[in-house]
Amino acid sequence: xxxxxxxxxxxxxEIQREISxxxxxxxxxxxxxxxTSVLKVDTTNDLKYCKVYISVLGDDDKKQExxxxxxxxxxxIRSLIANRINLRQTPELKFILDDSxxxxxxxxxxxxxxxDDSEEDNENE
Numbered sequence: 001x002x003x004x005x006x007x008x009x010x011x012x013x014e015i016q017r018e019i020s021x022x023x024x025x026x027x028x029x030x031x032x033x034x035x036t037s038v039l040k041v042d043t044t045n046d047l048k049y050c051k052v053y054i055s056v057l058g059d060d061d062k063k064q065e066x067x068x069x070x071x072x073x074x075x076x077i078r079s080l081i082a083n084r085i086n087l088r089q090t091p092e093l094k095f096i097l098d099d100s101x102x103x104x105x106x107x108x109x110x111x112x113x114x115x116d117d118s119e120e121d122n123e124n125e
Contacts, residue, residue, distance in 0.1 A: 050091035053098040
């Protein structure tokens with residue numbers, strides 16, 4: 001790995017940690033709560049843009065509502081990050097809905113139900 005990539009990993013980790021803290025404690029909107037998680041942060045090398053991958057547990061309406069709130073609060077979140085992290089330039093935030101966590105729960109429940117069915121079949125034999 002190059003030196004720059006280690007730096008970017010540290011920057012991404014720090015931004016992810018701060019955004020998680022901001023969502024948890026500084027956003028006063030009740031629509032965004034504990035069901036919202038920051039899964040990953042990907043910042044460009046020039047620090048101009050930052051993709052923030054968000055997971056929201058709930059139905060599609062709830063997800064869209066939370067994403068709308070986060071997109072509207074992007075400037076506020078960016079200003080808090082600028083105060084908390086010493087960067088030359090604070091990146092512009094783009095929030096992206098990531099369903100991978102919910103998808104993994106769904107796959108896990110399917111596997112468990114198949115496993116339970118096969119155990120019942122083995123007991124019946």
